[in-house]
Amino acid sequence: MVWKLRTLKYLLLFSMLFSAACATPLAPVAEEEEADPAEVAIGERLFQETRFAQFFFAHNGSQVNSPLPAGDPVMAITEAVGREFPGPFAGMSMNCAACHMVDQQLQRPEGGMRTYADFARRSPIPAREDGKTTAPRNSPPLVNSALPRTGDLFLHFDGEFVSMEDLVRATFTGRNFGWLPGEQAQATAHLAKVVREDVGQDSIARQFVAIPYRVLLAGTDPSIPPDFRLPEEFRIDVDKASDQQVFDAVAKLVAAYVNNLIFSQNAQGEYNGSPYDKFLTINHLPRKPNDGESDLDYSRRLIQALDNLEEIEFVDPLSKQFEFHQQEFAFGPEELEGMRIFFREPDAIPLGSEKILAGGIGNCIACHAAPNFTDFSFHNTGVTQLEFDKIHGLGAFEALAIPDYATRSADPEAYLPPTAAHPNGTGIFLSVPAADKPGHTDLGLWNVFGNADIPKPQAALRELLCRRLEDPNAPCTVQDLLPLSIGLFKTSGLRDLDHSSPYMHNGQFDSFESVLMHYFQFSARAREGSMRNPPKEFLGMALREEDLLLLLKFLKALNEDYS
Template identity: 45%
Template sequence: MTRLNSHALRLVGLAALLATAGIFAKAMDIGAQPPSPARQIAEAEEAEPPEVLVGERLFEETRFAQFYFANSGGDANAEPLPGGGDPVVATLITPDGPIAGPFAGKSMSCRQCHLESQAAQTPGGGFRTYADFAVRSPVPDRGDGEQLTVRNSPSLVNLALNTTAPAELYHLDGQFPNLEKLVADTLTDRNFGWKLTERPAAIRHVASIVRNDNGQGELAQQNGGAYALVLAGKSPDPRFVLPESYRLDVAKATDEQILYAVGRLMAAYMDSLFFARDEAGAFAGSPYDVFLQKNGLPRQPASGESDLAYSRRLRRLLADLKQPRFVTPADGAFELSDQPFAFGAQELVGLQIFLAEPQGRAVDATELQQGKVGNCMVCHVAPKFTDFSLHNTGASQQEYDAAHGEGAFANLPIPALKARNANYDAYLPPTSLHPNASGVFRKPADPANPALADLGAWNVYLNPDFKVPPEKLEALMGLAKVPNSGKDAALTQSLARFKTPGLRDLADSAPYLHNGSKGTLEAVAEFYRSFSQKTRAAQVRNADPEIGRIALVQDDVAALAAFMRSLKEDYGLD
């Protein structure tokens, strides 16, 4: 099969969806045919910027891993690897057991945990929105007991839309101030098999692969030739001639400069990943989007309107919608799944629950009895369905209490700021500066060890090794700039906070929550119903107050799940 860059796949997917929905017929003469898929693909690839194409190649590069370093005999172009590839990539872990891995025989790459169409034809697999299938992703075995990532692999699509949040930080706990740093640290840490004490060797190895790539490998043949030529802006294929600002003479550059040049290119690629939008920038790929369009409802904020104000305006417009025009399979069809292309009465009820807020600052007795107050859009603001901020929903507490008994998380001893930073190794995550740190508060809960828990942003806020500007994390926690005298209280408020995920195409990124603990959308809705009750009863440690403003009854769960399912689209159509 001809390799296509993912942006081309998305454009072809949108073209197919619009053609199926009959939208092309409105834009063209009646009876005119849309461009052929081959033409759409060619045009999409031609339009993609070179830095994105090169960034995608680096995203899929399997030679940066420690396993390749250890098994290639110093040859930057050794393929296949002697003795076969890393066992960790031989399979993909799914809730139903392991399936064949698309990179068997190779070693770790970013694509291993952030899939698109690579497992689409594999029995038990399917399409993914730059996530994998695992609760927590496997990592290479180095004999140190580390076998899984700490958290669920998040979708990377729409990452670049983080423009309205008060501060731009990345990873589920806000550890990275930019994507370049995220890439550089990922390529040289445990996800790629490198121990923290091996960081200098990891950097040298990444630089060596880039310098010594001979251009004969499959990725190189399809993506512009040897890295040295591509990074110098001298690729023989004009599609891959980088702009001046991305170029680097790898023969003269330091190893660190090469590593961060790789980071910049991969950041450009990740910044290109979007769900389907029309020429006006409005989302257009899901049954939900088609429902708004069919009913003349706005699909994006007006100029100068915040996402939250838009979401509230949409709620009012829906309340006035007397005869809704529902979406049926006559309006479109998914080509990548059996899910009906539909937005009906149940989805509308779910949307209205999703957008509903309590009448007052707290839910009243009537709302508690009747339900239908999701308060979801306060954090999952439309149309992106995320505020990119940090919240504690209770997910870490639920995981910890499931391991150690109800109420155990509330009694977990957690040090104050001075004690924490005075004994880094005892409490904070390991880094290259503190490779022997315990990281006890950045671990999944373990029934055999009550000291372990995942406290999210608590590990990052005022961590001297991470050097994330505290004002950025404070902004993402909804705090005004905190003076030095208030840092202890702010640290307490950072406990168990994680980034709000987007909700588009959730069907292709299960399992859910930062710990992958929910396998279905119904389970997610039930989790919020349950923890809203716990929050009102003051039984959730450091709960986000908005969780307590949710008022759901059991009958609301199916409708909420139906609405979230309507955000699906044909992402990655091949």
Template identity: 45%
Template sequence: MRSIRKTVRTSNKNAHGRGIFTFATVVLCSTSLIMNGCGAGQAPVAPASEATTPAADSIGERIFLDTRFSEYFATHMTSTNAPLATGDPVVNTVETTNGTLPGPFAGQAMNCRSCHFVTEFQGVAGAGNRTYADFTTRSPIPLTMNGFTNTPRNAMQMVDSFTARNTSQFLHFDGEFATGQDLVIGTMTGRNFGWSPAQYSQAIAHIARIVREDDGSDQLAADRTNSLSYGTLFLGTDARITSDLSLPVNQRVDVTTATDQQIVTEVANCITQYMKDLLFQRDEYGQYVGSPYDNFLRVNHLPQQALAGETRAAYNTRLYAAVLALNNPIYITTADGSFAYHANPYQFGATELAGLKIFLKSATAGGGSNQHAGNCAACHQAPDFTDFIFHNTGVAQTEYDNVHGAGAFVKLHVPSLTERNSSFDLYLPASTNHPNATESMRRAASADNPNYADLGLWNVYLNPDMPNPQMGLASFVCAAGKDCSVDKGLASTIAQFKTPVLRDLEDSAPYFHNGSALKLNDVIEFYINSSKLAQNGLLRNAPAEFANMSISEEDVAALVAFLQSLTEDYDDA
């Protein structure tokens, strides 16, 4: 279930179909699990709390679902508030790794939810709930552009994308966006919505027109905002606006006098608030409570989060020591609860504990070829299970080598900063300033063109058409101890991608930016192979963390069991 402001959303609804937030034992286990303990142990009591949804969240959710902002709607609409005579074919079906499913927005046009699903396929075999992710390797786009029929990557799951961190904010797999507002505007005016780079101004004008002319007459407005128009909601003075839909004065805008850009900024602010409130289950103290793993920590009195002033790395070291010192652990079993949306058992037992130890353990030099040490927490730091920054795990190299042969990626010509800048259209992503760029270094590997590869962060770092994330990226790329003497460290960004959150992985498969791993077993097998490549000097731009990874086939089952213990019942109720 979706939580907000560190509280857990129950299934209670207000008049607008929105949740009324109270803390509850929504882990779908027995009430005693959280409130009174589990098995023979006693868990610390999770305090109750209450909160209401910010008005911008509720309005943002409606915009997130609205199918009128795309290029297809702009081209085919008969009026702003009338349904399309014929919907965009791209939303008629949903691509999955198992084939296609009927599209929940068939007969309409592209919206944000068309790639970031939640409960649309609840209970459907081979699909099920999502954590605002899609089901495929690379997401479809409405129109072919610059040779692209799909996005360069799949839809990264969105839950906890805005969790507090001690790094700069980086959004998308390659850090293209520094803020939620940038992401929203870039998406709604970009190819995901059918707009070409040369159509930015038209896209802005269309979004503003929809907002200005909206009359609140459709079912979505009735379900989400009491049939009030966007203009009425944004102005915030109408007596029909209930308290839960009333924007604070400093968030209001008069769409009759505002510029197109001001209206689009208001749209972006609302969707950003909505995205910020997509959280995994937490208690009042910010501690995660939704998965069997979380409740294993709770009932065994293991540390659940970093102390004030403690780094995440230090917390993970402390957690590992506490886990090793644990005597007579209290396990979470199916007697304590069950999942509503998942077939796997609600449990954290001996196998999961063994997997946790492997996950947290770092290999030591000279310790042997299989130390049962995944060193996973070096990047996937608990309790969020991400460090929010970038690493090259070898996914791009594996994809390229699978097409062009082993060792091909190592030989791939990657231009210097000077060469890249002088040939922008040849290498870098298309933009408003460079609408005809080929994006050769942000493409899936292709047998038809050996120059196509996906270099991830390399496409964004020092890219003059993406100025907003540059300060944060520089602090990461040129952090203490890193060499930025050549090209400001550009080569060190080759094939780096943002570390994903590992919570509720069951609801975000397939894995990696290209969806190349269909199951958790495939993920572990990949790391076994990729870390060996790195240790043998065969992985280009290998991450330092791989030097401390030492796992083999006998570790796969335990690691998969641990990762499954991070599952929770997430929905948008």
């Protein structure tokens, strides 16, 4: 449920109560959406909260309940590719929703719905002394970001975090909220102060329930509506708790909210929002893995079941209309052929010349298996190489000097991003490339793997990379594995892609078409040997340009009206 829908719900509730008290009959109203759990509802308010940022601390920190004299300039507009809109939080300071929007720009002619993403290639961030004006990466959509999975949980494009709570903690104390390395304690204390002193009367609180945080988080006051009464495990007495305990309680609530963001499913956990999902349903095809079945094995079973159908029923575009997409709600012969290409795997790798010329092999499920259309893992798609070479010339990324593990470990601040332990880190390999910054680029997983300042994901990442060694007897040390992490980024899901453009970790592509053309070109470069650290999955792809149009039709059939 997005915040505007929640506001409408409580306005309707108020009008019903008022009318009943006046004995005035009400006209019938639409059936109310089922209320979210209290921890999700309060987590949503904290997600919208604009007072946790460094700008608020610097300009209004002692007056928690007073509006800012002037808002953070970065909040004045919503930046988009080739255009901009008035910011939904203008006059305030940074919050989570500024980079992870839903319907805040829905009414703008060139805006629209978002799956908790923004519109920028790289998200604007508050100005500080380091001179940075944008995040190094595109804001990924949050819907489906924390789905339960059989493997390890990795969050962010580079797998830096192993839980949503860790991610939230780092966001509230990190550069996106205006805080510099070394200011974590200050950020934690400020957030705790806002929570303790809040009186529940600011504009965001009134969109939910105008009750102070201290009362909501204690969870026992009889004035708290049932929809906002926290379960015991989320409650905290903020007056008795330490700053860190208050901070952790807030992170837990925001994590509960984000973890609840899932594309439409039925009671059995089957997706049901897209034309593709309807196609599976009307043809009685399997819609999710069986217990213990991997997504890849499910995808193979699904395509086999499809091949066994004697008759195929297509989705009539007149059966339903999209509300938030400019396309028909349809799944026809072209979408079906695109699906077959998407699911088709090679018989062997590398492919022979005849197979390559024949095309029609997407090998897409190697990384984007149904039903989630992501393997939750990491792959090099060549996007970093493409961006770097566009600036510095063809072949520049292949020739780029990247330190080995021993060199990097001997002087981490020379190569790695800044952390609390190493606040002067250059982040040269987690930065935006530019003509006047030779050597600067984004190596993705390379920045995290083997980084002693980020201990939590290391064991799982090492195991993941070890499994990719072609020789099972090859050494599996961090020193040996680090080159395999160059340019690897986490696989994004493909559902409702229309509402998360621009695409890839750097927002480099504005359309599905350009993404598919990139895969077409870089799979060829992988076969030619001109791609640094190529993924084996690219060697199993054989696509013609006419295949791309069919793949595009299939991908658009994964869109849905998420709200």
